[in-house]
Amino acid sequence: DSGSARASPEQYDIQYLTPVEIGTPPQTLNLDVDSGSSDLWVFSTEMPASSVKGQAQYDPSKSSTAKRVQDATWNITYGDNSYSEGIVYKDVVNVGGVSFDAQAVEAATAVSQTFTTDANDDGLLGLAFSTINTVQPSQEKTFFDNVASELDAALWTADLKYHKSGCYDFGVIDDSKYTGQITYTDVDSSDGFWMFDVSGYGIGNNTFQSTSFQGIADTGTTLAMLPAQVVKAYYKQVRGAKLDNSQGGYVFPCQANLPSFVYGVGNARYEIPGQYINYAPVDNDGTTCFGGIQSDAGIGFAILGDILLKSAFVVFDASENVPRLGFAKK
């Protein structure tokens, strides 16, 4: 079995939303596919109406296949301090044609303001490793872990795009979506993430620096959070750039001509076009813009979010004993 689902960007590519069918008859919710977490949770009819502002809600009472997981609860806080919690059902979940009939669907009973204010985002679909799923007292499996054995290949791929819709594919590598070779690198999943070594970096046409650093491939994080020294060196090349703590990071004049950012995977080199690194304006007149590359200070590892991932075709491969990530140009 294999399947393919759309990944449609919200404004500024802050996140990408994917239609997911849940229950019988199917209820379609648009979820943020997140390789940096491992809970599939949804806005639901179990939460106060005051915290729902336009989102679709999963209604288990309208699904003939929904089964409550007695006494199971969950709660999760993300890197941006957004939060959700709730109870658990098992139900049919179908993503791009790949279906599992007893997927843990974590129905929210409460969410933080950040989620309430994003009318288009109906929840998250976590694709990190099941070891960090938050359901208690018994941990649940991610959708990918549940379907892996029925897929033609135990892998999924991300083809995110700049200000355009892309795809998440399950069980198949679509060779029409990339050019050249796929370069693979081993993943250390001991913290539950798709963590790997970035073999170095280059700024624009400057010499590539072979100083490696660890990072996680995280489709649910908007920006690329990189080592402070790397980030400092990048913005040194941008006239008028400055670290503005009131904005929470580096900003620069929106008209700035941004250098590209090159990152290494093994011996391969991939480039994020400068244009991708102008994330969004911070003011109404669009004079000052917020950088798509920011510091990972305080996190403990780099976070390779959408700003970086959209520059490549990425394979999340769990088909061998050691999981691995594949990167290809496109």
Ligand SMILES: Cc1cc(CN)n(C)n1
């Ligand atoms: C909701 C959400 C998901 C993620 C990435 N794992 N963040 C930072 N916020």
